[in-house]
Amino acid sequence: MSIPVEMTAVERWATEPRTVALAASLLPDPHADPALICASFGLRLAESDLGGYVHAVYFPDTIVCSTNPALGPNGRRFAFLHEIGHHAVATGRAPHIPPEREEAFCDGFACAALALDPAVLADGLRGLDQAAV
Numbered sequence: 001m002s003i004p005v006e007m008t009a010v011e012r013w014a015t016e017p018r019t020v021a022l023a024a025s026l027l028p029d030p031h032a033d034p035a036l037i038c039a040s041f042g043l044r045l046a047e048s049d050l051g052g053y054v055h056a057v058y059f060p061d062t063i064v065c066s067t068n069p070a071l072g073p074n075g076r077r078f079a080f081l082h083e084i085g086h087h088a089v090a091t092g093r094a095p096h097i098p099p100e101r102e103e104a105f106c107d108g109f110a111c112a113a114l115a116l117d118p119a120v121l122a123d124g125l126r127g128l129d130q131a132a133v
């Protein structure tokens with residue numbers, strides 16, 4: 001079975017020691033209340049119907065999480081932490097990430113924060129729903 005190229009990039013970021021260390025330092029409890037995590041970064045947390053494809057969105061002052069019921073708790077947590085990854089990049093907490101690599105970095109960052117095997121992302125929401133996080 002071949003692994004998509006993008007999955008390989010996510011796996012690299014998820015296991016890269018600086019990503020793991022950054023996730024551990026920024027998110028000592030990745031399962032904490034997202035509102036508290038946002039507050040610790042001076043961010044607002046909002047919820048909105050973002051449609052079926054977008055799971056969360058990062059703005060410099062706000063993270064908006066989807067209310068899509070198809071997104072289970074693991075998918076919701078992953079999407080939220082992915083946006084924290086964008087915040088880390090935007091605020092210079094993360095090392096410089098070329099824009100074309102930022103999405104893979106943020107997926108890897110969320111995986112590192114949750115000690116999640118990036119392979120679960122190959123199955124999208126189904127993989128996240130079944131993941132032990």
Ligand SMILES: [Zn+2]
Pocket residue numbers: 082086102103106
């Ligand atoms: Zn993203």
